[in-house]
Every structure is written in structure tokens, then in C-alpha cells.
Amino acid sequence: MLAIYKREMRAYFTSPIGYIFIAIFLAVNGVLFSYLTLRQGANASVTKYFSLLLFVMVAILPLLTMKSFSEERKMRTEQLLLTAPVSLTAMVCAKFFAAYTMFAGTFLLGCLNLLILPLYSNYLAPAPIVGSVIALLLLGGAFLAIGIFVSSLTENQLVSAILTMAVLLLLLAIALGNSSISTYWIRAVLAWISLFSRFAYFSAGIFDFAALLYYASYIFVFLFLTVRVFEKRRWA
Amino acid sequence: MKQPQKKTVTPNAPAKKKMSVWQNLTHRRSFRHGSLAVALSAIVIALVLVVNILFGLLATNFRWYVDMTGQGEGLGLYTISEPTIAAVEAVKDTTRYEIIFCAEEDMVKANDMGKYVWHCADAFAQKTENLELRYLDVANPNDMEYFRVDSSPSATTVIVAAYDKDAQVGAQPNSFRRLNYNSFFTSDPQTGKIFAFDGEYKLAVTLLGLSSTKPQVYFTTGHGEDNGEESGLYQLFLDAGYVVSVVDLTRDALTAESGVLVINQPKKDIGAYKDDREGPDGPVAGDEAYKIEKFLNEKRGSIMVFADFVEYSLPNLQEVIAQRGIGVYTQGYVKDSSSLTEDGFSILAKYPTNENNVSYELLPSNDNIYTIVPNACGLYRSAVSGTAIAESDDFEWTDGGGRVHVTSPVLLSGDRATIAGENQKQHALMMMTVTNHYPSEAGDASEWTDVETHSFAVVCGSAEYAKSVLLNSNHYYNRDILYNMLLSISSKSGSLKNLPADTELKLLSDESLNISVKQADAWTVVCVAILPAIATVCGIVVYVRRKHL
Numbered sequence: 001m002l003a004i005y006k007r008e009m010r011a012y013f014t015s016p017i018g019y020i021f022i023a024i025f026l027a028v029n030g031v032l033f034s035y036l037t038l039r040q041g042a043n044a045s046v047t048k049y050f051s052l053l054l055f056v057m058v059a060i061l062p063l064l065t066m067k068s069f070s071e072e073r074k075m076r077t078e079q080l081l082l083t084a085p086v087s088l089t090a091m092v093c094a095k096f097f098a099a100y101t102m103f104a105g106t107f108l109l110g111c112l113n114l115l116i117l118p119l120y121s122n123y124l125a126p127a128p129i130v131g132s133v134i135a136l137l138l139l140g141g142a143f144l145a146i147g148i149f150v151s152s153l154t155e156n157q158l159v160s161a162i163l164t165m166a167v168l169l170l171l172l173a174i175a176l177g178n179s180s181i182s183t184y185w186i187r188a189v190l191a192w193i194s195l196f197s198r199f200a201y202f203s204a205g206i207f208d209f210a211a212l213l214y215y216a217s218y219i220f221v222f223l224f225l226t227v228r229v230f231e232k233r234r235w236a
Numbered sequence: 237m238k239q240p241q242k243k244t245v246t247p248n249a250p251a252k253k254k255m256s257v258w259q260n261l262t263h264r265r266s267f268r269h270g271s272l273a274v275a276l277s278a279i280v281i282a283l284v285l286v287v288n289i290l291f292g293l294l295a296t297n298f299r300w301y302v303d304m305t306g307q308g309e310g311l312g313l314y315t316i317s318e319p320t321i322a323a324v325e326a327v328k329d330t331t332r333y334e335i336i337f338c339a340e341e342d343m344v345k346a347n348d349m350g351k352y353v354w355h356c357a358d359a360f361a362q363k364t365e366n367l368e369l370r371y372l373d374v375a376n377p378n379d380m381e382y383f384r385v386d387s388s389p390s391a392t393t394v395i396v397a398a399y400d401k402d403a404q405v406g407a408q409p410n411s412f413r414r415l416n417y418n419s420f421f422t423s424d425p426q427t428g429k430i431f432a433f434d435g436e437y438k439l440a441v442t443l444l445g446l447s448s449t450k451p452q453v454y455f456t457t458g459h460g461e462d463n464g465e466e467s468g469l470y471q472l473f474l475d476a477g478y479v480v481s482v483v484d485l486t487r488d489a490l491t492a493e494s495g496v497l498v499i500n501q502p503k504k505d506i507g508a509y510k511d512d513r514e515g516p517d518g519p520v521a522g523d524e525a526y527k528i529e530k531f532l533n534e535k536r537g538s539i540m541v542f543a544d545f546v547e548y549s550l551p552n553l554q555e556v557i558a559q560r561g562i563g564v565y566t567q568g569y570v571k572d573s574s575s576l577t578e579d580g581f582s583i584l585a586k587y588p589t590n591e592n593n594v595s596y597e598l599l600p601s602n603d604n605i606y607t608i609v610p611n612a613c614g615l616y617r618s619a620v621s622g623t624a625i626a627e628s629d630d631f632e633w634t635d636g637g638g639r640v641h642v643t644s645p646v647l648l649s650g651d652r653a654t655i656a657g658e659n660q661k662q663h664a665l666m667m668m669t670v671t672n673h674y675p676s677e678a679g680d681a682s683e684w685t686d687v688e689t690h691s692f693a694v695v696c697g698s699a700e701y702a703k704s705v706l707l708n709s710n711h712y713y714n715r716d717i718l719y720n721m722l723l724s725i726s727s728k729s730g731s732l733k734n735l736p737a738d739t740e741l742k743l744l745s746d747e748s749l750n751i752s753v754k755q756a757d758a759w760t761v762v763c764v765a766i767l768p769a770i771a772t773v774c775g776i777v778v779y780v781r782r783k784h785l
Contacts, residue, residue, distance in 0.1 A: 014782060019775025023768045030763035038756040038763075042748045113763045117749065125745035127304035127312070184340050191342060204351060205305035206314065210288075210295035217284045228277050 001090035008098030021063055022106050028056050029110035037117065046117070046124070050132040050203060054196070057140060058172060062164035064099045065147025066157040069226075088230045092148065092223050099144045104137055127205030135202035138215040142195055143168060145222035152229045171195050299362050305742075313433055313742050314355040320440045321363045328366035331410075332403065333443055335360065335367065336383075336395040338374040343391070349417035353394060356420070356435035360443075366401070367443070382408050392417045396439065398446035411446050421744075423710050430710075433742045441720060451538075452492035454483040456524075460503030468704030469500050469542070472715060478722070485524035490531040494691070496722070497531060498540045501699040505550045525552045529559065533637070536673050538692040540721075544699035545613045560669040560693035561633060561643040563618030565655050570614045570663050570697070572653035582610040585647035585665050607647060607713045608706060613697035614655045614663035617643050643669040646694070646717065666701070668721070669693040694721060 012018030032052050037044040111133055117124055147164040154160050175196035181187045191197040195218065198211035295301065303312035324333075335357040337344045344350040361369050372379035374391050383395050393416055397409035415438070422432040453473050455463040463470060463482055473480050483490065483497075486507060490497060499506070507524035531537040541557060543550055545564045554564055569581050576582040585607045619633040619641070630644045645664035653663050671691045700706070707715045751759075 014778060016775050016779050019771050019778065022771040023775065026771060027764060027768040030760075030765075030768065034756070034760040034763050037747075037749065038751060038759050040749070041751055041756070044747050044749045046745075046747050109767060112767075116759055116763075120749040120751040120755070121746060122748065122750070123743055123746045125305060125743075127306075128745055131304060179343070179346055184342070187340075187342055200345070200351070201301070204355075205303065205312070206355075207302040207304055208295070209300045209302075210292045213291050214288055217288050221281055221284055224280060225277065228273060231273065 001086070001094045004086065004091055004094035005098050008095055009101065012098065012102050017063070017067070018102060021060070021102065022109075024063075025056075025060055025106045026110050028060070029053065029107075030113065032056065033110075033113045044121075046114075046129060046132075047203060050136065053136060054139065054199070055172075057136065057143060058165060058168040061103060061140060061143045062147050062161040062168075064102055065144055065151050065164060066161035067151070068095050068099065068148050069152040070155050070157045070160045088227050088234070089223075092226045092230070096144060096148055096219075096223055099148065100141055103140045103144060107136065107140065125205070128203055131202035131205050131207065132199075134207065135199045135211075138212065139195060139199065142215050142218040142222075145219040149222040149226045149229075152226045299358075313352060313435075313744075314359055316356070316359045316363055316436055320436055321360075323440060324360065324364050324443050325366065327444075328364070328401075330401055331366060331446075332399045332401050333364075333367040333446070334370050334395075334397045334399070334409075335439070336370045336372055336397060338372055338380075338389045338393045338395070339391040340371055340373075344371075347392070347417065349421065350392065352433050353417055353420050353435055356433075356439060357394070359436075360439060383412060383414065389414060390416075394419075396442045396446060398443075413442050413446060415442065418710050421710060428711070431744055431746065433744055436742070441716075445719065445722070451478070452495035453478045453480045454490060454492075454495060454497045455480065456485055456497065456499050456502070456506075457482050458484050458486060458504075459499075459506065460501070461499065462501045462703075467500065467702075468707035468715075469498065469702040469718075471704070472702075472707055472718060473498075473722070485527050490527060490535065490537065492537075493535050494537065495531070495535065496538045496540060497528060498542075499553065500540075500542050500702060502543055502550060502553065503548050505548075505552045506556070508552060525556050528556050532560070532671075532691060532693070533639075536691045538694070540694045540696075540718075542696045542699050542702045544611065545697065546611075557693060557695050558618045559635070560671070560695075561617055561619040561631075561641050562667045562669060562693065562695045563616045564695075564697060565614040565616065565658060565663070567658075568656035570612050570649050570653050570655055570665065572649045574650040574653075576608055581612075582608055583612060583649050583653070583665060585609045586650065588645060588648065606711065607717060608701075609647060609665040609696070609698045610700040610706075611698055612649075612665045612701075614649075614653075614658070614665070615645070615667045615695060615697050616664065617667075619643065640672045641669050642672075643667060647696075665698065666694070666696040666717075668695075692721070 012021075032049055036049040036052065037046055114129060143164075146167055147160075150164045150167065151157075151160040154163065171194055174190050175194040178187055178190050178194065178197070181190070195215075198208065198214060201208045201211055303314045305312035305314065337350075337354070337357075339347075339350070341354070344354045357369055361367050372395075374380065374389055374393070380389055383389055383397075389395065393414055395412055395414050397412035399407060399409050403409075420433060420435040420438050421430045422434050423430045455461065455470065457463055470480060478496075506528070528539065532539060539556075539560070541553065543553060545554065545566045546569055554566075557564070570583060571580040572583045573580060574584045574586075576584060587607075617631050619631070619635075630642045632640065632642045634640050644667065646668050647664070647666040649663045649665055651662050653661060655663060669692065671693070673691060696702070701714060702718065706712055707718075709715075
């Protein structure tokens with residue numbers, strides 16, 4: 001698994017895609033941060049910044065995962081993977097961890113901007129900020145797992161990216177539209193399904209272990225499904 | 237004849253391992269990509285769902301989360317202190333509480349203010365045995381049956397209700413109080429911006445207030461008082477569940493024991509103070525002062541006075557409160573630089589910082605909370621002539637009848653406040669005298685048990701202190717001081733120590749920035765350009781180098 005992980009990481013940094021992802025993410029992150037906090041002065045809103053960053057992740061993270069398996073399938077190098085003396089689980093996990101390392105590293109680099117805030121604020125509580133960062137890291141993992149699963153279903157990178165975005169936007173739409181549903185049990189079920197409903201706990205400064213398990217389960221389920229897809233392909 | 241083929245055996249070849257049942261199963265085709273594979277996937281997903289649901293339920297019940305908002309000594313926004321828990325649990329043998337939200341749980345948590353209130357209430361429910369949360373539908377008239385006061389509750393109403401320990405769910409509460417989400421927050425009086433969450437303290441005093449005995453409250457009339465239903469003070473007592481009545485002292489008697497008499501914004505003086513005039517049916521008309529004195533001494537009553545002694549001549553009333561050790565400067569209002577208005581008369585009052593002061597525990601000490609006292613007369617301790625109020629200690633003294641009193645300031649002006657014709661620089665704006673009543677007091681031996689009790693005389697030199705606009709404001713603590721006094725007055729133990737004194741205001745994060753445009757521009761360049769530029773340059777270099785490979 002380590003070998004595949006290293007190979008994937010090397011692939012990100014020896015091709016333009018990794019740098020394009022880092023540059024775009026940091027630029028968009030910087031713009032959001034500046035225009036929602038620094039340039040707002042007395043009306044600065046770190047909460048809004050993190051909320052909008054969520055939307056940015058929905059749009060940008062599929063770029064990381066779109067080529068995970070789609071390209072292998074397109075280039076017909078998939079057979080090499082399927083016949084390699086490496087378990088499918090290890091292979092899928094290695095690709096996931098490589099993508100997650102790219103995302104987490106870039107995101108944490110972008111979080112360096114937050115160090116500017118204590119220089120100019122009266123009383124900025126660290127808990128909501130730390131909570132929001134943790135929530136976005138967990139959400140990013142879930143997004144990547146969904147992206148990798150979708151990538152395993154198609155051989156076209158563009159289709160993979162668009163489908164992943166569509167799934168994430170659907171989950172987001174469920175979260176946003178949930179409050180307008182009047183029936184309590186429907187709201188409760190949809191809130192449970194939605195990835196975003198637990199974000200509010202973390203941004204309020206609460207580290208919820210149930211939410212941690214939830215996001216870990218999301219990642220596990222989609223990686224498991226990816227493995228099943230390849231198991232079927234390998235043995236069919 | 238064909239020779240049978242010899243089987244070639246490779247020497248030293250390892251013998252084939254015999255596979256276990258599980259390995260046999262997992263190596264089958266149907267397990268890898270057939271019907272078993274689908275079944276396995278479904279089972280795994282179902283298991284994950286079940287584990288998450290179970291863990292979620294357990295986490296909700298046992299509060300498996302970490303409150304990262306700890307401030308100072310570690311208590312976060314959603315954590316309740318041990319003294320508060322102990323104070324609420326002290327009445328668990330007799331009282332059951334409910335904190336009732338008028339919206340469904342998820343809608344409460346989705347509200348920006350409601351989520352803080354919910355977490356605070358949930359913390360109370362988790363930590364105390366005699367408190368539960370409940371959710372009612374504000375649109376359902378049956379749900380709101382018991383809780384309508386002057387208006388119907390709204391979706392942001394929080395009802396704190398007290399029941400007998402054995403009352404059924406859905407029974408009528410013994411008493412309740414309606415709060416709004418706004419009630420739990422404190423805002424800056426100048427900007428209106430909410431800066432702190434005070435849920436623990438507000439819920440604690442509300443819960444304790446509901447469990448204590450409610451004395452009768454009399455509002456005097458006939459002197460130009462503001463005692464209508466629009467009066468903020470009248471509503472405060474009503475909201476707290478007190479039995480309120482308006483009394484004309486020229487006709488009516490004050491009959492309730494340990495009741496409270498409130499004289500609110502009088503414009504005329506009370507009747508002449510004659511302590512020996514008695515008609516065939518009791519004290520004659522005009523002897524209001526005599527009736528008040530009798531109420532305070534024989535009925536162990538308490539008195540609250542909010543009066544403007546500068547604008548209105550009230551010598552008889554001054555005489556009554558002087559008997560309780562509180563004197564008034566009538567030559568002019570207190571003027572203080574620590575004032576909300578430029579004229580210096582809307583004073584932002586200070587609290588006593590001496591822990592020995594009997595009124596010290598009426599509010600949590602915090603530099604960020606304000607009590608405003610407009611157009612106030614200065615007060616002094618009349619029991620010791622010529623003594624100005626500068627220190628905040630209690631002053632214990634004994635009257636001519638042998639009663640022991642303790643007089644202390646509740647609210648003070650700043651250190652440089654002035655009154656025309658007075659040299660001293662700090663003045664009391666509100667004072668309180670606590671009178672000790674012992675079981676063997678002459679004249680009432682048949683009425684009292686062998687329990688020592690207390691009564692209170694509270695005088696505020698400002699008639700405007702208790703106006704609706706100040707009492708209903710979230711900027712000032714005018715209402716909270718009065719409410720806590722009522723709690724102390726009605727407490728059976730007569731002790732002021734039944735409030736959770738250690739609860740501090742919990743500051744909310746202030747996201748605003750003090751940054752100039754130039755500084756913002758400079759940092760924008762750093763955030764938007766520098767890091768992305770470094771990444772882009774690295775990408776270009778790698779691309780160019782690998783192009784030639």
C-alpha cells in the first residue's frame with residue numbers, strides 16, 4: 001500500500017494537476033478569506049468564510065479524484081492494477097490517502113491565513129475556528145471517498161468530476177432545503193443522511209464523537225463500495 | 237498400447253494448504269462478484285448504519301462530546317458549573333422542572349441563538365435528576381393551554397415550569413416563567429451587539445425562583461405611582477409568579493406575612509407619620525407611614541422604594557426608610573463621568589466588590605455588564621449620623637427596639653461622582669437593609685416558629701430605575717438585580733447564598749476586526765497572491781523540466 005501511496009503522491013507532484021489544484025485552492029481560499037474577513041473589518045465573519053469554503057470544496061475536490069481510477073481505465077492500465085500482487089483494499093486506500101494528503105496539506109496551508117486574525121481582533125474564541133477546521137477536514141475526506149467511488153464507475157475524467165459534483169451538490173441541497181420541510185421525521189432522516197448537518201456542531205465549538213464516527217463511516221462505506229466494484233471487475 | 241501418463245512431481249514442492257471454510261467461502265466467484273457479493277455489501281452498509289445509530293443514541297444520552305469553548309477556569313459555553321447543579325438539585329425532593337421549547341428540537345438547534353440555549357438546557361437536564369426538556373408545538377392551542385400570559389408564546393419562547401415531584405407529564409405546572417432566546421444573551425448598550433451568553437445564570441435563577449415561596453406583593457397607589465399593567469416593575473413580579481395587588485394605604489391593611497410593599501415612582505408623599513393615633517377601626521386615614529412601619533415590624537414585611545427625592549418632597553417616606561438606616565441626599569442628583577449621557581446623570585453603576593457585603597452575591601461580578609441608574613439621589617447610612625458611604629462593607633447596627641439590621645450598598649457610583657454641596661466622591665445609588673427577626677420577638681410570639689428570618693428594605697434613589705424600557709432591555713442588568721432580590725426575599729432560609737455566585741458571563745467570539753484599509757490591502761496580497769504564486773511557479777518548473785524527459 002505504501003508503494004502505491006508514494007506513486008500517487010509522486011504523480012501529483014510530477015504532473016501539473018497537483019500544482020494546479022494547490023494554486024487554485026489557495027487562491028480561492030485567499031480571496032474568500034480576504035473579502036469576508038480582512039476587508040470587512042468590523043463586519044468580518046469567520047463563520048461565513050468557512051461556510052463558503054464548503055462550497056469551494058464541493059467544486060474543487062472532484063478535480064483531485066476524477067483521475068483516480070477513470071484514467072487507469074481509459075489508458076487500459078487497470079488490468080495491471082487488478083492483477084498486481086496487492087489487495088484491492090490496499091490499492092483503494094492508498095489512492096484515497098494520497099488524495100487526502102493533497103487536500104489536507106493544501107487546506108492546512110490555507111489555514112495559515114487565520115493566524116492574521118488574532119493581530120486585529122478583540123476577542124476571537126479559538127474553539128469555533130478549530131472546530132470548523134476539523135469539520136472541513138472530515139468533510140473533505142468524505143468528499144474524496146465519494147469522488148473515488150464515482151471515479152471507479154466511469155472511464156471519463158470529466159464525467160467523473162461532474163458526477164461527483166452533482167452528488168455533493170445534491171447532499172448540499174438536502175441540507176439547505178431541510179428546514180423548509182414541515183414533517184419532523186422526514187427532516188430528521190434527511191438531516192441524518194446529510195453530510196453538512198453535523199458541521200454546525202463543530203463550528204459551534206463542540207467536538208462530537210458521534211459525528212466523527214459518522215464521517216469515518218461515510219469514508220469507509222464509499223471505499224468499501226469502490227473495492228466491491230473492482231472485485232466484480234477483477235473476477236467477472 | 238498407450239502407456240499411462242506419468243504424473244510429474246516436482247521435488248521439494250510445498251504441499252497444497254488446506255483452506256478453511258471461511259477461505260473457501262471468500263474464494264468463491266459468487267462471493268467476489270455474484271449474489272453473495274451484493275448481499276455482503278448490503279449487510280456491511282446495514283451494519284454501519286446500525287452502529288452509527290446506536291452510537292449516536294448513546295452519545296446523545298451520555299453526552300459524548302467535548303466542549304472546546306472552555307474559558308478561564310475551563311467552563312465552556314455548554315458546561316454547567318457544579319455549584320449551579322447543586323443549587324438546582326437541592327430542591328429535587330419536592331420539585332420537578334421542565335424546560336419547554338416551543339419548536340421541535342432540530343429547529344431549535346438550527347436557530348443561531350436557540351442552539352446555545354438548547355445546549356445549556358441540555359447540560360442542565362443531563363446533570364440534574366429533576367429536570368427534563370420538552371418540545372411543544374406553538375401552533376397547537378392544547379400544547380399552549382397553560383402557558384398563555386398576556387400573549388401567546390412564539391417559536392423562540394422558552395418556558396421554565398415547576399411541578400410537584402409526583403405530578404404527571406402534561407399536568408398544570410405550579411408556576412412557570414416565559415423567557416425568550418434574547419433573554420439569555422447580553423448585548424453592548426452602545427452598539428446593541430450581542431457579546432455574551434448568560435444561559436447558565438439565567439436558567440439557574442429562573443429555576444430557583446420558581447421553587448421558592450412567593451410572597452404577596454403590594455403596590456401602593458394614591459401618590460401618583462406608575463402601577464398600571466404597563467409598568468415594567470408590575471410585569472416583572474407577575475412574570476416571576478408573584479401574587480400582585482394594588483393597595484390604598486389610606487383604606488386597606490397590609491395583611492400578608494413576609495410580604496413585599498413596593499412604592500414605585502411616587503409624586504406625593506405618604507400620609508403623616510403618627511405612631512400613636514388609632515381610630516375605632518384601626519389607624520385612621522393618613523397614617524400610611526404608621527401602617528408601613530407596622531407591616532415591616534410585626535408582619536416581618538419587606539419594602540422596595542423607587543423614588544425621586546430631589547424633584548418631589550417626600551419627607552414622611554424619608555422618615556420610614558430612615559428607620560431602616562437609609563438616608564437620602566435631596567439637594568441634587570448624583571453626577572458621574574461614568575454616565576451614558578453627556579449630562580452625567582445616567583450613571584453606569586458599580587457593584588460591591590467586597591465579598592463580605594450582603595448584596596455581593598446578587599449578581600456575578602463582571603466588568604462587561606452594566607446597570608444603569610438615571611437621575612439618582614445619593615443615599616447614605618442614616619443609622620450613623622454624618623457617615624458617608626465610601627466603603628462597601630456591611631454596616632451592622634441596632635435600633636431603639638433592639639432589632640439588628642445590616643445596611644449595605646447594592647449599587648455605587650464611580651469614584652468621582654458628585655452631589656451639590658457634598659464633599660465625598662462616591663455615592664450609593666441603591667441600598668439594602670436586612671433586618672433580622674428572631675423567634676422570641678415581642679408582640680408576635682404566637683405567629684412565628686422558632687426559625688430566624690429576615691426582611692429587607694431596598695431603596696433606589698432613582699425613580700426611573702424600574703421603568704419598562706430599562707427592565708426589558710437586554711443591555712442592562714437592572715431587571716436581574718431586582719429579580720435576584722425577590723428570590724432572596726422569598727427564600728425560606730432567608731439566606732442570600734442560594735444563588736450560584738460563581739457563574740460568570742460567557743463571552744461569545746467577537747469576529748470583528750480592528751484593521752485599516754491599508755493593512756487589509758497588504759494582507760490580501762499576501763493571502764491571494766503569494767502562496768498560490770509559489771505553487772504555480774513550482775508547477776511550471778516541474779512541467780518544463782519533465783517536458784524534456
